[in-house]
Amino acid sequence: MILDTIRYKEPGTFEETRFEKVHSVIFKESKEPSILVAREIAHLIKLKKERNETCVLGLATGSSPIGVYQELVKLHREEGLSFSNVITFNLDEYYPMERSNMQSYHYFMHDHLFNHVDIPPENINIPDGKVSPGNLKAYCIEYENKIKDLGGLDFQLLGIGRTGHIGFNEPGSHLNSRTRSITLDHITRVDAAPDFLGIDNVPRKAITMGIGTVMDAKRIILLGWGNNKAEILRKTIESSINSEVPATYLQEHNNTTFILDEGASSELTRVKTPWLVSTCVWDSSLKFKAVVWLSELLGKSILKLTDSDYNNNGMAELLIQEGSAYDLNIKMFNKLQHTITGWPGGKPNCDASNRPERAIPEKKRIIIFSPHPDDDVISMGGTFDRLITQGHEVHVAYQTSGNIAVSDDEALKFAEITKSLCKECKPVDQIIDFIKSKKDNEIDINILRKLKGEIRRSESKGATRYLGLSDENVHFLDLPFYETGTVKKNNLEKKDIDIMIGLIEEIKPHQIYAAGDLSDPHGTHKTCLDALFIAIEEIKKEDYMKDCWVWLYRGAWHEWETYQIEMAVPMSPDQVLRKRQAIFYHQSQKDGVMFQGSDSREFWVRAEDRNRLTAKRYNDLGLADYAAIEAFKRYVF
Missing domain, CATH: 3.40.50.10320 (LmbE-like)
Known part of the structure; x- marks a missing residue:
């Protein structure tokens, strides 16, 4: 059965998510949610098989879905999950690109999934990076029509790029766009450079499913891992729909879930400044985080913060608990001051109670x-x-x-x-x-x-x-x-x-x-x-x-x-x-x-x-x- 933790819910259902326009679930790290997503896909495959139906999956590449593919392989080997009724369509491929190239998405998908499960080879669809330029437009139309003829995608797995791209739909992509060739954004090429041992080796073009193709999927899950995705995910989840951040189009899809780890969620309002959206349990670490944030927001040193500063920025409850800005400021200033030490190995022959490291042993x-x-x-x-x-x-x-x-x-x-x-x-x-x-x-x-x-x-x-x-x-x-x-x-x-x-x-x-x-x-x-x-x-x-x-x-x-x-x-x-x-x-x-x-x-x-x-x-x-x-x-x- 599909686990409730990642089942779609209307965005903004709870007070703490009221700034969010896409249903989002946060986990500590990526391992557990990767398993949950794999099991949702497995449940769909089995359900379709019981009905004697084909299961049409849209698949992504990159580091984000690797854990999902590892779990699907495990389910195939250990629990007998069969892919015999599955037809897959990959989102994209570099252009031009040989299938045998280790940087190709054809190579990636076979290495991480297809070589290890029983999917019929003829059911695998990955854009061809070697189609001739003269046939490219017709090829993209054929790829698009093949998806339509199967009734669309039952499930689409996505990652997100730092430009906000899904697939290779770079900034400026239109909501109604379909499978096509596209020029890659410079940031996208920079991010791909490590895989190609330098940006000069990264192709400048790609073939990608369009935004419209993705939006037609019956169920969409987007995976986001790591701090380097935090800012673009905040824009995607909390900002208005904007072609400059193509992933924001997903706000209009009625069955999309974003699944994030702590790093990727770190810029969301409910994580970064939870006092702005709901009642908080003011433990020591949250107090410190809030005071530092307020000081940086207002451009004031901690000891200059006033009662009004706290009250005007969602922290009235904190002041009620602490008594006054004066007392709270001194407490938090001292906490920050006590992090500073010129003796990272511990200062010998001193009281270390307010120092970050122990004095003993003197030589470590x-x-x-x-x-x-x-x-x-x-x-x-x-x-x-x-x-x-x-x-x-x-x-x-x-x-x-x-x-x-x-x-x-x-x-x-x-x-x-x-x-x-x-x-x-x-x-x-x-x-x-x-x-x-x-x-x-x-x-x-x-x-x-x-x-x-x-x-x-x-x-x-x-x-x-x-x-x-x-x-x-x-x-x-x-x-x-x-x-x-x-x-x-x-x-x-x-x-x-x-x-x-x-x-x-x-x-x-x-x-x-x-x-x-x-x-x-x-x-x-x-x-x-x-x-x-x-x-x-x-x-x-x-x-x-x-x-x-x-x-x-x-x-x-x-x-x-x-x-x-x-x-x-x-x-x-x-x-x-x-x-x-x-x-x-x-x-x-x-x-x-x-x-x-x-x-x-x-x-x-x-x-x-x-x-x-x-x-x-x-x-x-x-x-x-x-x-x-x-x-x-x-x-x-």
């Missing part, structure tokens, strides 16, 4: 986990430097080799230098010959991947030596899930977790730092964080783990919101420059790095701008004026 064993071989210095280089300077036993563990992010040109440079020093070196000759004859989408040979990994290792050691860390405290884990040679990575396995556990057991740390930024364009950060969380879950009952605190930093894409920060480490102008120099050791990642996402700034510039902005926010709230601040949030297990 510390592991900094870095997903790629530069996230450590990009995200927490100043704190890294300070931990070493303050005498702690610091270890850094690079979870993956990062080899895929090294360009062929960079690898060729190193190979040719080696060749000049070693005339008779067959592995080097093999690398040079392979790079010069390499075809599009060809996976690097092992020896080339090893060279690229060694380039990143040497850069990492240069940075850690500069910060004063001994080589014996630098660990290269090379987690196996990453070593595929392609953008697509394997799932975590026991061997990945065992490597993580092995290092933690060896060092028995008092502090662990890890990347909590899940906006990484190709997902490695999330997988590495999952590996840590799974490892911690397995060993958390060990005695040494009872003394271990975990601090999460964020990477080069987003910073913690001010109200989320639990430890803020100020940096002097000199420390900012030292951090910059440490980042500069990662030369292969400068000047047009492959995986920089939608932000064209170099990583060192992003890091400095972000740290400077965090410091400015603290200053605007009434705190001291620091040059820069690195921020952390504690993970309690």
Whole structure:
């Protein structure tokens, strides 16, 4: 049966959703709702089979529906779900695009779903990226008519792009649009760039079902995961219908549900400012969030907020509970002030009751986990430097080799230098010959991947030596899930977790730092964080783990919101420059790095701008004026 948690309900049914124009359901993370969506699809397939009817599914690609497809495959294997009565139509395909290309949606769908279930091959419909330009218009009409002849789509699964596109219906698409060719928006191409190893390789055109085709579906579910989708989802769900945000057309569909995780829902009014829509339970964290929000909204420091400011912005209940703005302001100002510390490892010989870290033990064993071989210095280089300077036993563990992010040109440079020093070196000759004859989408040979990994290792050691860390405290884990040679990575396995556990057991740390930024364009950060969380879950009952605190930093894409920060480490102008120099050791990642996402700034510039902005926010709230601040949030297990 279809579970009530995702059954369609009229938008705005409840007080807290009164700003929302599309039925939306929020989950903590994506795993549970992916299972629920898969089971709704399975229920529909079975129902249609009982009636001796065909089930017509509209399917999407991208990272959002992968969990749904994994669950459908599982249902097929373990519960006998048959796809023999299913006909599928995919939303879109790049144009031009060979079916065999690993970036094609034809390849994606077979890799994630069709190769693993019993759907008849003739029932699979994916736009043909190789249809000739002269036949393209007729082909699109034929694709559209094939859907109509089957009575339309029974179910349409959607993701959403940062432009608000559904399928490849980019801004400006009309409500009545049908299957057609379209020119891709620049932002869409930027977001696709990691999969294509650079924006220059991303096609400029695509074939897509139209908005009208999608709107004719009897049931629509749109999936939204992650902070990078939060702002466009707020516009889609709460703003008026607008062709510049094509997904807003879904507001007019009478059986659509948006399913979001916490990150994707973070900009919705009921999540970001719940006091504006309903009665709140004012716990300590919500009070802090509300006061910081009000201070930033009005451009006032916390201590200058008045009773009227609270009353005029939906927080009268909070004042009734707290008594006065004066008392509340002081309490929240002190809470913010207590997040600031120049001693991230704990200040020795002091009362630590109002500090983010413990004073004891005075010298701590510390592991900094870095997903790629530069996230450590990009995200927490100043704190890294300070931990070493303050005498702690610091270890850094690079979870993956990062080899895929090294360009062929960079690898060729190193190979040719080696060749000049070693005339008779067959592995080097093999690398040079392979790079010069390499075809599009060809996976690097092992020896080339090893060279690229060694380039990143040497850069990492240069940075850690500069910060004063001994080589014996630098660990290269090379987690196996990453070593595929392609953008697509394997799932975590026991061997990945065992490597993580092995290092933690060896060092028995008092502090662990890890990347909590899940906006990484190709997902490695999330997988590495999952590996840590799974490892911690397995060993958390060990005695040494009872003394271990975990601090999460964020990477080069987003910073913690001010109200989320639990430890803020100020940096002097000199420390900012030292951090910059440490980042500069990662030369292969400068000047047009492959995986920089939608932000064209170099990583060192992003890091400095972000740290400077965090410091400015603290200053605007009434705190001291620091040059820069690195921020952390504690993970309690």
